[in-house]
Amino acid sequence: MQPVLECTNVQKYYGNRDNITKALDDVTFMVHAKEFVGIMGPSGSGKTTLLNCVSTIDNVTAGTIRIGTRDITTLKGNELSTFRRDELGFIFQDSNLIDTLSAFENIALALTIAKVSDAEIPIRVQGVATSLQITEILQKFPHQLSGGEKQRVAAARALITNPKLILADEPTGALDSKNARMLLESFERLNKELSATILMVTHDPFSASYCNRILFLRDGKVYNELRRSDTDRKQFFDRIMEVVSLLGGDTAEAL
Amino acid sequence: MYIKLATRSVRRSLRDFAIYFVTLAFGACVFYAFNSIADQQAVLELSSRQLEVIYLLRNMISGVTVFLALIFGFLVLYANRFLIRRRKHEFAIYQTLGMSRSKISFIIVLETLIVGIGALAIGLILGYLLSQLLVIATAALFNVRVEGFALYFSGSAAAVTITCFALIFICTLAFNVITVTRYKLLDLINASRVSEKLKLRNLPLAIILFIVSVGMIIASYMLLIDNGMLNMSWQFMAATILVCIGTFLFFFSLSGFLLRLVQSSKKIYLRGLNMFTLRQLSSCVNSAFVSIALVCLTLFVAFTSMCTGFATVTTLNKNFEKNTIYDASYSAYYNVGSDGLGDNPNGISDMMLKQASADNFNMEQAFAKRVQDWNKLVSQAAQIDFYLSNHTLGDLMKAMDYSFNNVYESVNPDGLIKEPLYVVKLSQFNNLRAICGEKAIMLASNECAIWCDDDDFTAFYSTWFVEKNELAIFNNNLGLAKDSPNSYTTLASTGSAGSNVGIIVVPDHVISEQLYPIRSILNIKYNGSRTDIDAHFEAAVAKTFGNAWINANINNSNGGNYGWPYLSGSSAQQFYDMSTIVTATVTYLAIYIGFIMLITCAAILALQQLTQASDSASRYVLLSKIGTSERMVSGALFWQTAVYFVFPLVLALAHTTIAMSVISDVVKLFGSLEIALPLLITTAIAVLVYGTYFIFTYLASRNFARN
Ligand SMILES: Nc1ncnc2c1ncn2[C@@H]1O[C@H](COP(=O)(O)OP(=O)(O)O)[C@@H](O)[C@H]1O
Ligand SMILES: [Mg+2]
Numbered sequence: 001m002q003p004v005l006e007c008t009n010v011q012k013y014y015g016n017r018d019n020i021t022k023a024l025d026d027v028t029f030m031v032h033a034k035e036f037v038g039i040m041g042p043s044g045s046g047k048t049t050l051l052n053c054v055s056t057i058d059n060v061t062a063g064t065i066r067i068g069t070r071d072i073t074t075l076k077g078n079e080l081s082t083f084r085r086d087e088l089g090f091i092f093q094d095s096n097l098i099d100t101l102s103a104f105e106n107i108a109l110a111l112t113i114a115k116v117s118d119a120e121i122p123i124r125v126q127g128v129a130t131s132l133q134i135t136e137i138l139q140k141f142p143h144q145l146s147g148g149e150k151q152r153v154a155a156a157r158a159l160i161t162n163p164k165l166i167l168a169d170e171p172t173g174a175l176d177s178k179n180a181r182m183l184l185e186s187f188e189r190l191n192k193e194l195s196a197t198i199l200m201v202t203h204d205p206f207s208a209s210y211c212n213r214i215l216f217l218r219d220g221k222v223y224n225e226l227r228r229s230d231t232d233r234k235q236f237f238d239r240i241m242e243v244v245s246l247l248g249g250d251t252a253e254a255l
Numbered sequence: 256m257y258i259k260l261a262t263r264s265v266r267r268s269l270r271d272f273a274i275y276f277v278t279l280a281f282g283a284c285v286f287y288a289f290n291s292i293a294d295q296q297a298v299l300e301l302s303s304r305q306l307e308v309i310y311l312l313r314n315m316i317s318g319v320t321v322f323l324a325l326i327f328g329f330l331v332l333y334a335n336r337f338l339i340r341r342r343k344h345e346f347a348i349y350q351t352l353g354m355s356r357s358k359i360s361f362i363i364v365l366e367t368l369i370v371g372i373g374a375l376a377i378g379l380i381l382g383y384l385l386s387q388l389l390v391i392a393t394a395a396l397f398n399v400r401v402e403g404f405a406l407y408f409s410g411s412a413a414a415v416t417i418t419c420f421a422l423i424f425i426c427t428l429a430f431n432v433i434t435v436t437r438y439k440l441l442d443l444i445n446a447s448r449v450s451e452k453l454k455l456r457n458l459p460l461a462i463i464l465f466i467v468s469v470g471m472i473i474a475s476y477m478l479l480i481d482n483g484m485l486n487m488s489w490q491f492m493a494a495t496i497l498v499c500i501g502t503f504l505f506f507f508s509l510s511g512f513l514l515r516l517v518q519s520s521k522k523i524y525l526r527g528l529n530m531f532t533l534r535q536l537s538s539c540v541n542s543a544f545v546s547i548a549l550v551c552l553t554l555f556v557a558f559t560s561m562c563t564g565f566a567t568v569t570t571l572n573k574n575f576e577k578n579t580i581y582d583a584s585y586s587a588y589y590n591v592g593s594d595g596l597g598d599n600p601n602g603i604s605d606m607m608l609k610q611a612s613a614d615n616f617n618m619e620q621a622f623a624k625r626v627q628d629w630n631k632l633v634s635q636a637a638q639i640d641f642y643l644s645n646h647t648l649g650d651l652m653k654a655m656d657y658s659f660n661n662v663y664e665s666v667n668p669d670g671l672i673k674e675p676l677y678v679v680k681l682s683q684f685n686n687l688r689a690i691c692g693e694k695a696i697m698l699a700s701n702e703c704a705i706w707c708d709d710d711d712f713t714a715f716y717s718t719w720f721v722e723k724n725e726l727a728i729f730n731n732n733l734g735l736a737k738d739s740p741n742s743y744t745t746l747a748s749t750g751s752a753g754s755n756v757g758i759i760v761v762p763d764h765v766i767s768e769q770l771y772p773i774r775s776i777l778n779i780k781y782n783g784s785r786t787d788i789d790a791h792f793e794a795a796v797a798k799t800f801g802n803a804w805i806n807a808n809i810n811n812s813n814g815g816n817y818g819w820p821y822l823s824g825s826s827a828q829q830f831y832d833m834s835t836i837v838t839a840t841v842t843y844l845a846i847y848i849g850f851i852m853l854i855t856c857a858a859i860l861a862l863q864q865l866t867q868a869s870d871s872a873s874r875y876v877l878l879s880k881i882g883t884s885e886r887m888v889s890g891a892l893f894w895q896t897a898v899y900f901v902f903p904l905v906l907a908l909a910h911t912t913i914a915m916s917v918i919s920d921v922v923k924l925f926g927s928l929e930i931a932l933p934l935l936i937t938t939a940i941a942v943l944v945y946g947t948y949f950i951f952t953y954l955a956s957r958n959f960a961r962n
Contacts, residue, residue, distance in 0.1 A: 057880060078884055085882025096877050100534035108525060113883045118525040157881070 002069070004165050004197045005031040005054065010063035012049050012220075023049040024060070025220035031165070031199055036191040038208040039201045040240070041217035042247065047201040050217070051169050054199065055088055056080050068164055085114050089158030091168040096154060097142040103153045104138040110157045128156040131194065132186050148179025152186055159190060166190075168200040172207045184210040205244055209237035216243055223247065257358065261365035264345070268338055271959075272865055274951050275334050276374055278858040282327050282851065283378020286416040288385040289316050289847045291409035295390050298407050305397050308836045315844060317415070323851045324419040326553070328426065330855045333546070334862050335367075335427050339434055341866065346435060360432045367431060371424035379413060386412070396839045461511025464504055471501030472906075476913045498910065502551055506544040509902065510537035528883065528891040531874075536895050539867045546863070547903055550856040554907035557852035558937050559914050564845025565933035566919070571834045574752055579827035580691050581778040582785055583792065584748035587611070587618060588774050588822050603771040610819035616640070618777040621820035625799045632792045634782035637686040639679055639747075640772035644728055644759065646676040651715075655722055659711060677773075678728055678759045679706070680766055688745050690780060696739065698762050703733040707757040708744040716757055717741045731765045748776050750830045777821070789828040796824075804829070853941060857948035860903070861955075864896055868956030875960040888960050896953045904945060908938065 012024035023046045031037050041047050052058035054065060056072050065072050067087060075083055089110075090096075097106045107125045116124070129135045132152045142150055151171055158166050168187075172180035188210050190196040202208050210233065216224040224243055228236045269276055293313030296306060349359055387406060394401045475497035482490035514533050518524050524533075540547065589603040589611065603611075614621040619636045623629040649672030651657070659671070684706065685695040696704060703726065705716045719726065720735040727733075747755050781788035793803040800816075801807025804824050808816050878888055915934060 055880075078886070081879065081882045081884045083882070084880070085884075088882070090880055096880075098531065098534075098874050098877060100538055100874070101531065105530050105534075109528075109531065110881055112525050112527055112530070113878075113881070113887060115527070118521045121525045122521075 003030040006066040008064045011061045013061045022220050034195045036198045036212045038211035038214040045217040046220040087164045089163040089166040091154045091171045093170040093173040099142050107156045128160045151183050166198045205240045274861045279374035280378040284381035287382030287412045290415045291386040291412035294409035328423040363431045375420045461508045464508035465512035468501050468504035471497045503548040506548045510540040532891040532895050551903035551907050555910040557849045558911040561845045561849035562933045562937045564841040568838045578752040581749040582781040583779045583826040585777045585821035585824040606817040618820040635780040638777045639683045641677045641774045644676045644678045648674040680763045684760045702736040704736050704760040705742040707742040708755045712756045713742040853944045861952040868959040900949045
């Protein structure tokens with residue numbers, strides 16, 4: 001089967017000739033449809049850089065990234081924004097809702113910029129809102145919402161266009177454990193019930209334990225890979241912890 | 256190091272808010288150029304009369320400059336407050352790095368000085384160039400030569416400009432230092448985190464308020480139209496208050512109203528970035544509605560001044576030819592008594608009788624006898640005698656139960672009622688028409704004609720003849736001549752167009768030989784071109800009578816003339832001079848006032864838009880991350896900026912149109928006012944200046960969104 005995301009020998013360098021940071025150093029991996037993949041690694045290991053490259057917000061120094069059948073490293077200008085709009089969904093650490101728009105409007109925005117017909121929009125927003133349990137708060141504004149609610153609204157916005165791939169950068173980073181759990185359960189449900197393909201960056205082993213598969217990054221390289229297979233979440237969490245302590249660095253210290 | 260810090264932050268705000276600094280420089284440029292007008296005499300050959308005009312203009316411009324400097328000062332303070340507030344976070348960093356408040360204040364002082372002096376210097380250079388253009392304009396207006404290519408510099412104008420700027424920037428400095436020393440470090444640090452609380456308004460309330468505001472504005476229009484501009488009645492006060500409150504309320508509720516309006520149509524609301532644009536607009540308008548309303552009212556004042564100015568000039572110049580067919584006109588009043596005043600209101604005074612009957616009441620004969628070379632200077636002359644009829648306007652109005660319902664009646668109802676009805680002889684009237692190149696008219700022995708160049712009064716006489724068929728003049732019942740126009744508009748004397756409220760032209764036999772006229776007018780055509788003869792003519796008459804235009808020998812007990820053959824006169828050249836004076840003064844003032852006010856208003860709106868665009872940078876980043884195309888964002892910004900600029904403009908133009916239609920009614924007393932073209936010119940200038948600001952604001956905010 002064709003993978004949804006295929007990164008081949010991706011390299012990303014920052015800086016000039018004298019002072020090069022290899023943020024990504026020959027990264028190769030695939031994500032298949034209906035997978036929920038986590039990316040873990042200590043701070044500065046290149047997680048955000050990888051996500052930015054995949055999401056076309058940043059461009060790679062070398063290598064190819066395919067999403068579906070297209071090599072996104074060759075996209076330019078308007079193709080890029082159209083591609084992001086139609087194929088990808090984003091959830092960021094600090095939710096990134098537009099503060100002047102209500103929750104409903106924030107979600108609907110993803111559809112209006114894609115020129116979806118106005119009759120269809122309210123129905124679709126209601127649909128995602130129901131599955132993310134946010135129908136009650138649709139008329140509220142971001143400053144009236146809790147962190148967890150904001151993240152679920154952001155998730156709804158990412159999901160509503162039925163993207164091939166949902167990208168999340170430390171979505172639980174700013175949440176307390178209760179809200180984090182609710183959001184992760186939503187992700188799990190989206191993945192299982194709506195067959196969404198999710199690529200989530202996190203440095204928190206608890207969050208990672210909701211994934212099907214984990215890629216560990218270190219110094220810009222893929223260092224290890226864990227599959228959940230049929231184990232339950234608790235066992236998976238323990239296995240992640242083992243790798244994390246091997247990996248060392250601040251992730252381990254943070255725990 | 257402080258200088259480096261200061262220049263760096265100045266450079267950064269220069270890049271982001273270039274439009275404001277350009278406005279500052281423009282302001283200095285215009286202040287200098289207009290204040291330099293008085294020194295144009297340095298390079299222009301001006302007559303003494305033209306010099307007087309220049310001095311008059313200088314005085315008016317100095318007065319206006321004070322007023323404009325206040326408005327401009329407001330802009331600078333306002334903009335400054337904006338720019339300082341945005342930098343709270345930066346100041347906090349300086350303070351946490353251990354910089355003392357006095358050092359921070361010093362940096363601010365430096366920055367303010369750099370900006371002020373920079374703008375002033377550039378403005379003065381531009382003003383120097385502009386003033387050379389104004390010289391050419393003045394030369395064209397006065398029809399004089401520019402002496403060579405001599406460039407000139409006006410020290411006094413530079414001094415005025417520098418003083419204005421110094422005062423404005425000293426206020427700004429004081430304000431800045433006070434603001435910065437008052438900031439608490441904690442507030443400063445939190446400044447960037449506390450996102451500005453969005454002022455969300457109750458939407459149904461916004462709709463009600465919007466309707467109320469529109470109602471108030473319409474009510475004020477109706478009050479004003481009903482009341483006119485001359486009566487300082489309660490209606491006028493109410494209209495003024497209503498239009499101010501209405502304008503404030505309009506902008507207070509506008510964004511809520513627009514939001515609700517657009518939300519009611521899902522098709523529009525859920526399309527592209529419309530909802531985002533509307534919310535952006537709301538937050539901008541809601542937090543700045545007071546200044547937007549002030550901008551709108553200032554624009555209104557600017558437009559009205561410009562429009563009235565241009566209207567005066569257009570009207571004056573348009574009617575000039577028609578109004579000065581005669582090269583000179585003289586009036587004699589037969590009721591002038593021994594004191595030189597009208598002691599005998601309805602009859603002829605003994606002194607005048609003695610003087611005038613010696614010349615058979617013939618003014619030209621009297622002049623020719625007394626003034627040297629009269630026959631060489633004058634080619635044509637026509638005298639027309641005015642006789643009191645047996646009616647006043649009040650009699651006729653009462654007989655018809657007629658009411659004018661216009662400004663005449665409201666200004667001076669008593670004068671209108673007591674105004675006598677004059678009659679003139681057909682033969683003399685036809686002589687006048689002959690000079691004007693108009694065809695002679697014919698009257699049967701029981702007919703008369705109306706001589707009047709005011710529409711309201713023409714309508715009045717027409718109504719009389721429709722209702723009563725005839726008018727009794729000295730026991731002759733006269734009907735209106737068949738096939739004649741409602742009135743003849745032949746010019747009565749030079750410069751008097753539009754002021755003839757009605758004279759009855761009757762066949763000669765109706766006026767008995769025994770009757771003395773109450774007043775005579777002699778209209779003269781020179782024997783040659785006006786420019787050649789006028790000065791000689793004036794000198795010749797003045798030689799005999801002391802002053803060519805006001806008889807100076809009225810009550811001279813030895814051989815005084817008691818106002819024969821004239822009491823006063825006027826020449827076409829005088830009107831020409833006056834119209835150049837008015838044209839020059841009014842045009843310069845209108846452009847000066849209009850331009851400064853316009854750029855001030857446009858700069859305030861531009862600043863507000865730019866600040867919002869830069870504050871919204873993160874929102875635009877997000878839009879782009881979720882895949883909004885650049886074109887869509889640009890489109891949204893374009894509409895947002897357009898709506899923001901257009902609403903104050905349109906409302907101000909609406910206010911202006913109503914005010915102008917009322918003003919033109921007032922000016923009708925002195926001749927009809929052309930307002931269509933001036934309104935068009937004003938709108939064109941407004942759209943040009945304002946449009947330029949709009950385009951640059953749009954481009955600059957698009958840059959913010961792109962970064
Ligand atoms: N814009 C940039 N310019 C230079 N170096 C960068 C930039 N962004 C990231 N880096 C460097 O790349 C490396 C990876 O960063 P990042 O992807 O943000 O790590 P993570 O998200 O895993 O904490 C770090 O060493 C960081 O300093
Ligand atoms: Mg990161």
